[in-house]
Amino acid sequence: MSETHATSGTPGTASGSPAGDPLGLPALLRPAIQAAIEEADRRADIPAELYGTLRDAGAFRLLTPRALGGSQTPLTTVLKVYEEFGRIDASVAWLVWNANFGFVGALLDESATARIWGGEREPAFANSGMPGTAVPAGGGYRVSGHWRIVSGINAAEWLVAVVVVMEDGAPRTTAAGAPDVQMCVLRRDQWSVKETWDVSGMRGTGSNDVVVEDAFVPADFLSPLDAPLRIDEPLYRGFLPALVLPGCTAVVLGVAQAALDETVALVLAKKNSTGATLAESPRTQYAVADCQAALQAARLLLGSAAQALEDAAGRGDVPTLGQRADLRAAMTHAAQVSRQVLVTLYELASSTPLYRGNRLERLFRDGMAALQHANHSALAMEAAGRVRLGMDPGVGLF
Structure with missing residues (x-):
């Protein structure tokens, strides 16, 4: 695709975004994201205008050091932001996750960061x-x-x-x-x-x-990755890959939650052959509660594992191999839960998610695609098991 993705703005400013409130970004940007979903699907890429809007609002500087104009947002908060974007649109959430690599500025020499961050726009x-x-x-x-x-x-x-x-x-x-x-x-x-x-x-x-x-x-x-930090702040201490790895899982949890919300609205209105709504079925009631409990538990487990790494860095401690294994296990667990939730809801919604243009159809195909990421592989759970057994994880960047 040859289109140039241009936008205006100055690093460190977030046009229209809630000052100092990254958690407000998804709600702020929801109208622009929703207006562009169909075009992004047709083009197989994000429209340039939406990319510029996300960039100017500060969605791509969550992990960038404040010294370079970023918001230097704690990991636990960043995961919540990714999840909320995932509830709006999986592709946009995925791009926000992938674009948040500004933390490299905490490692690179000042000569490099001066070139990368030396323009008028956020890199x-x-x-x-x-x-x-x-x-x-x-x-x-x-x-x-x-x-x-x-x-x-x-x-x-x-x-x-x-x-x-x-x-x-x-x-x-x-x-x-x-x-x-x-x-x-x-x-x-x-x-x-x-x-x-x-x-x-x-x-x-x-x-x-x-x-x-x-x-x-x-x-x-x-x-x-283990080079001495040039910008030594708690966010960048410890294990830098942890700033990246769980982002895709947060996105998937958001997609699965959105699918549950859509299904709840559907079953309250859709009727079966007897004239009763799907919501009146005990099977539906059990499935909805089970899915909600499973997602909430997975969300809490992922957040707890991320918080443990965050707390260790805040104390000046190096996160232990066990804490890193807990994060990877929580990611794989959340992926497994999200996959089962999506399958359960697809069955529950009957014929509705078969049709293109229906939001459940898009959530299902996007969620299943996101779950194919290597970060969600069962191999990570096996590696976490090896750590628990006192063995080497046998996996790079673990």
């Missing part, structure tokens, strides 16, 4: 956790890679990608004996986009493929 990020390669070359690295399903890439000005540093054709190892894995920030003119996003669910995310071929990246645009 627009996309990201991928799939590994590319970086080969040392005078003053920097030659970076190559093919990253699949990169949400929001058509609007992005910067790509934050994971790379493995290579030497003599093999991964370079750190002092700890592990592969040297770093975050790398690339400019828009250093990659090409392959239009591959031909899907049924989450269409508005524009999650196309990205190819980088031997691009030179200065050394200050790379950083190990």
